[in-house]
Amino acid sequence: MKQIIKEPILFCVGGMAYNVVEVLYRGYTHWTMFVVGGLCFVLIGLINEIFSWETALWKQMLIGGTVITIVEFVSGCVVNLLLGWNVWDYSQLPLNVLGQICVPFYFVWVVLSLVGIVLDDMIRWKCFGEDKPRYKIF
Secondary structure (H helix, E strand, O other): OHHHHHHHHHHHHHHHHHHHHHHHHHOOOOHHHHHHHHHHHHHHHOHHHHOOOOOEHHHHHHHHHHHHHHHHHHHHHHHHHHOOOOOOOOOOOOOEEOOOEEHHHHHHHHHHHHHHHHHHHHHHHHHHOOOOOOOEOO
């Protein structure tokens, strides 16, 4: 039973966390950010499923930041460019691509992915009986 509900629970935790961060930063959010956050959290959680625990934490953070940036770009192309909902616009920021992603926010996602990595690992360990987290810094 735990395995059946694991991914939906992780998705909801990630979606809620993403919404909280966005409300704290921008003062508001959009329902699509719940979906983006949930998807990013689930994908970041797969880092230790694909790579070993011996993968340095800084490398996991770079992978996490890249995953978030890719999800943000694809979802931005759909919700902002295709559907015209204008949920976010990075066109005024340096080194942006179609106003959907930018280099400065890539580095924000790298740092925030640390929170996602550790939170996911703790939930998987405490709630779902998976391996106890262990990290290699370098």
